[in-house]
Amino acid sequence: MKNLDSFLIPPSQAARQHGPNDCIVMSSRVRLARNLRGSAFPTWAKKPERVKVLDAVLPAVSALPEMADSFAEAMDNLTQLDKQILVERHLISREHAAKNIGSGLVLNRAETFCVMINEEDHLRMQALRPGFQIREAWQAIDALDSVLEHKLNYAFDNELGYLTACPTNLGTGIRVSAMLHLPGLVLSEQINPIIQSVNKLGLAVRGLYGEGTEALGNVFQVSNQMTLGESESVIVERLEKVLAQIIEHEENARQKLLEEKPKVLFNCIGRAYGNLAFAHIISSKETMNQLSLLRLGVDIGLFPGTERALVDELFLITQPAHLQKQLSDKLSAEERDLARADMLRDRLKAVPRPATK
Amino acid sequence: MQCCICKEKPATVHLAQIVGEKMQKLDLCEDCAKAKGVNDPASFAVADLLLGLGASQELDPSAAGAEVKCPRCGFSQADFKKSGRLGCPECYVTFAEGLAGLLKSMHKGTRHVGKTPEALRQTRENVDRLKLLQKKLAKAIETEDFETAASVRDEIKAMSAAPAKTH
Numbered sequence A: 001m002k003n004l005d006s007f008l009i010p011p012s013q014a015a016r017q018h019g020p021n022d023c024i025v026m027s028s029r030v031r032l033a034r035n036l037r038g039s040a041f042p043t044w045a046k047k048p049e050r051v052k053v054l055d056a057v058l059p060a061v062s063a064l065p066e067m068a069d070s071f072a073e074a075m076d077n078l079t080q081l082d083k084q085i086l087v088e089r090h091l092i093s094r095e096h097a098a099k100n101i102g103s104g105l106v107l108n109r110a111e112t113f114c115v116m117i118n119e120e121d122h123l124r125m126q127a128l129r130p131g132f133q134i135r136e137a138w139q140a141i142d143a144l145d146s147v148l149e150h151k152l153n154y155a156f157d158n159e160l161g162y163l164t165a166c167p168t169n170l171g172t173g174i175r176v177s178a179m180l181h182l183p184g185l186v187l188s189e190q191i192n193p194i195i196q197s198v199n200k201l202g203l204a205v206r207g208l209y210g211e212g213t214e215a216l217g218n219v220f221q222v223s224n225q226m227t228l229g230e231s232e233s234v235i236v237e238r239l240e241k242v243l244a245q246i247i248e249h250e251e252n253a254r255q256k257l258l259e260e261k262p263k264v265l266f267n268c269i270g271r272a273y274g275n276l277a278f279a280h281i282i283s284s285k286e287t288m289n290q291l292s293l294l295r296l297g298v299d300i301g302l303f304p305g306t307e308r309a310l311v312d313e314l315f316l317i318t319q320p321a322h323l324q325k326q327l328s329d330k331l332s333a334e335e336r337d338l339a340r341a342d343m344l345r346d347r348l349k350a351v352p353r354p355a356t357k
Numbered sequence B: 001m002q003c004c005i006c007k008e009k010p011a012t013v014h015l016a017q018i019v020g021e022k023m024q025k026l027d028l029c030e031d032c033a034k035a036k037g038v039n040d041p042a043s044f045a046v047a048d049l050l051l052g053l054g055a056s057q058e059l060d061p062s063a064a065g066a067e068v069k070c071p072r073c074g075f076s077q078a079d080f081k082k083s084g085r086l087g088c089p090e091c092y093v094t095f096a097e098g099l100a101g102l103l104k105s106m107h108k109g110t111r112h113v114g115k116t117p118e119a120l121r122q123t124r125e126n127v128d129r130l131k132l133l134q135k136k137l138a139k140a141i142e143t144e145d146f147e148t149a150a151s152v153r154d155e156i157k158a159m160s161a162a163p164a165k166t167h
Helices: A047-062 A080-088 A134-148 A183-187 A191-200 A232-260 A262-278 A284-299 A308-317 A320-326 A333-348 B030-035 B044-051 B077-083 B096-106 B118-142 B146-161
Strands: A025-034 A070-074 A104-108 A113-117 A123-130 A174-181 A203-206 A219-224 B013-019 B022-028
Touching: A025 A134, A025 A232, A047 A070, A047 A104, A047 A113, A047 A123, A080 A320, A113 A134, A123 A134, A134 A174, A134 A232, A174 A232, A183 A191, A183 A232, A183 A262, A183 A284, A191 A203, A191 A219, A191 A232, A203 A232, A219 A232, A232 A262, A262 A284, A262 A333, A284 A308, A284 A333, A308 A320, A308 A333, A320 A333, B022 B030, B118 B146
Parallel strands: none
Antiparallel strands: A025 A123, A025 A174, A070 A104, A104 A113, A113 A123, A174 A219, A203 A219, B013 B022
């Protein structure tokens, strides 16, 4: 069995993957839900049936040329900590992290494809890209799926399309989503009307870890909700348009804050810097919220000489599982808050205070 | 009016949201509204409630007997009410009637548009074509255009003779 820790891209490198508009769009993702004809869906299937599906799907996915160098493993072979790390990397869902026997995962070396086996559906295959690249992500996963359909017998109905465990995913089984960093819209209190108008277009806005989570660190996920009755390309195009508009709104909000309320803005960013650079006890939630403001500070030029990648790396390595992984002893949440603060003080030593004159 | 979530207390909070071209309504009691974060416009719960499953997470009970079980996997309507997930691909046939309304409220349309597995593409096209021809035939007969009717009938015959079916 491969070691997950050594397989994953190191955080410092992961934070340096660039894509279009990546100061606002942190990442793009397209996932397809697929199921096998004649097998019960994972949530209803008994253990032997789930294992049978896993034994059929895992080798088929691993054999794809795109997955030539991959981490392919049954979920029961992963430790709790490893699963949590995968969640913090946004490679698997929290639901999938809770799975054990009969579920699995295939992740390629570049971390551009990650297939969850027996999550809610037999297959949840995802293409991931840094920055604003949902079209590229769709093309990539479409190609992968087109090869896989010759090896696996998909459950497909002429009227209803790809059959999924939950009727909300029926049809195309597609979910196109982007993770957006929107501190400008939050600070200028425009985020609520934006969320509402995005909802009206039939799109969902969610927090950092998807369904039912809060928007920590001003990070929001926007995705399509409807999957039946329109084609994948129509869905991708709509998302593209809406995302382009949100990007524009965020850019304008930042510009306006700089012009009209620079003191408010500098106050937020300066305090965030102070908290992160000098705290001795800090929770992961507070860390994410403050790092978001630090990231904004870097983006608007308050920290010349500091790369955004440093902030993005900290975003990753200060989260509970990543933090725990770097330490030898198993820590309690309270102890982690101390270790997190130590790490932040150390890493931010080299970052001079914001250049606000 | 009863709260559509707890189905106990009277509904005092009424929500309507237009999504696409469809209006979705929710009637909630004070407590459920608070629990679902409806009073807080920033809350995502509202969107999930309105757009996804939630209040409507029930198959149309009038459609088929509540005791119907999927012959393939043994899944029942009661199981769906509990989980909001179906048991197996076959369930879409078993519960087709009850699902129709749910799908309509949840999606843009009720017929799949988009990618089709290559092996089934031919079948799908044939099914579409056959439907079209049957319509054409009916119309020709109705208008007593027997010449067209005869040629359409021959076309349909030729199609059903071809071994196009894969499932």
